[in-house]
Amino acid sequence: MKRRDFLKASMAGAAVLSMPKTMQAMPAPGDIPADKNSTIKPDAKEEPFHLGMAGFTFRHFDIDQTLDFMQKLNVHYLCIKDFHLPLDSNEEQIAAFKAKLAKANVIGYGVGPIYMKSEAEVDRAFAYAKRVGVNLLVGVPNYELLDYTEKVVKQYDIRLAIHLHGPDMPLYPDATDIWNNVKDRDPRMGMCLDIGHNLRYGSDSLRDLKKYHTRVFDMHMKDVTGNTKANHSVEVGRGVIDFAQYVRIMRKVKYTGSVSLEYEKDMKTPFNGIAESVGYFRGICAATR
C-alpha cells in the first residue's frame, strides 16, 4: 500500500482510539489499542523505488481507460507510450494529456520505448521528450546511431534508457550488450532493464542489476516461465523469477527509478492479470521489509 494511505488508515484508527472508550463505535470486551495489536503491521519504510506501469501494457486501451484502471490499482507512475501521446503531439495536446494524468494523480515519469532508425528519428524522439517535460527517454537507437545519440543526450540533458528485448530482436538482446555499448559513454546513457526478456535471452537479470545498476535508469517488470526464448510472459508470481531477491537487490543498490509492470499476457483482457501482478509485487515488498 502507498505510505500515505497507510498513514491515513492508521490515523483514522488512532483518532477513534483517542476518543473516550464509551464513545467508540464498539467498545469490545477484548479491545486492544492499535499499537499493541500484533495483527496490525508496523508502519513501513518508504521504498527507494516506485511501482509504475509501462504504457505498452495498455496497448489496446486508450489513456482514459488506462488512467481509470491505474487509479483503482493505486499506481501512480506511467511511462508514456506514443500510442497514447503521439510523437508529433503539439504543446496544446501535450498540456491536455498532462492535465489528464494530473487529475488521475499519475506522474508521467518518462516516454517510450521509442525506436530510432535515423538521426532524424533521434532528434524527433528527444524533442518530443523535451516537449513532454520528462528527463527520461526509453529508446532503441540503432547501434550505428550511438555516437550521434550521445551528442543529442548532451544537447538535451535527457537520460536515455536503452530498452533490451531479449531473444526476440537482434538489437540490444540483453543488459550486458547495452552495458558494453554505453559504459564508456556519457553517464546519462543507460538501460531499461527488462528482467523478463533478459532472462529469456539466458542472462541473469538479478546479477545484471547488481553489476550494471549505475546505468539502470528504468525497469520493465514481468515474470516469465523460464530462461529460454521458447518461454513466455505470465502473471507476476506465476513464473520462475525470484522477486523477493529482486526487491532486496533493488534496495541494496539503492535503485531509485520506476519498476514498471510490462504485462504481455492476454493483452486484450489484461486487468485481472495486472492486478494480480501488482498485488504480488506489493506482497513481496511488504514481506521483505
Next chain:
Amino acid sequence: MKRRDFLKASMAGAAVLSMPKTMQAMPAPGDIPADKNSTIKPDAKEEPFHLGMAGFTFRHFDIDQTLDFMQKLNVHYLCIKDFHLPLDSNEEQIAAFKAKLAKANVIGYGVGPIYMKSEAEVDRAFAYAKRVGVNLLVGVPNYELLDYTEKVVKQYDIRLAIHLHGPDMPLYPDATDIWNNVKDRDPRMGMCLDIGHNLRYGSDSLRDLKKYHTRVFDMHMKDVTGNTKANHSVEVGRGVIDFAQYVRIMRKVKYTGSVSLEYEKDMKTPFNGIAESVGYFRGICAATR
C-alpha cells in the same frame, strides 16, 4: 504459484537445458544453466495450508462465473455457499454441481456459512453437508442450540467451524467468544477465524490464531482499514493487517486448513480486487518461505 505449475515450468526449462546446446531455441552468448541463474527462484516447499475462496465472495455471480474466474486465478478450493448450491438440493443436483467443480479443478472443501436458528435448521444443515460429501460445515448455530449441535456433530462426524462476524452481529463476535463456547465440547467443534471481522471487533487475530489454533478449522482472509467497527474491507495488502506475520504463524502452528479469501469490497465488480488480493497473499507466501 501452485507447486505443480512451478514444477511444470521448471521441468520445461530443464528439458530444454538437457538438449544439446545447438538445439536450444536461443543459444545466447551469456547463457547460464537454470540452476546457476540467480534470477530463477529455488523450488518452494509446499505450504501446510491452501488458498481458497469463501463462496460469499461471489454472491453476485453464478457458479459458472465463479469457477471460470477461479480457474483463471489458479485457485482450487471453494467453500460452497447456499446461493450456489441450495440447502434443499437433491442428490442429482449435488452430483451435477460437483461435476462442474471437478471439471474446473476446484475442490469444494466445505459448506457455509449456514445460520441455524432451530434444531430443525441444525439437522438440515448437517444433512446437507453429508449429502454434499464434505467434512466441514461453516455455521452459526444460536448459542442455545450448542448442546443440540454437539450431538449432531457426533452423529454425523462432520466438523463445525463457527463463523465469527465481529462487531456487526451479536452472535459470536470474536474468536475468544467461540473458543469459550467450544473449548469444553467435542473437538470437532471449532471456528472459522475471520481475521478481518475479528480485528474490527478490536481483537488480535494473529494472537488468537496462536492461542486457539487447535480449534481453527477454516479461515476467512480479508484486509481491513483498522481495528474498530467503523473500519471496512479493502484489497488484501491495502489495509492494516500484517500478512507476513500471519503466514509465519500459520506455518508455525501447522495450520492445514484453507485460507479462504472473503472479499467484501465492490462485490458487484470484485474481480480486479480479488486478483490483487490473491497476488498479494502469494507474494507474502513466496517472500517469507
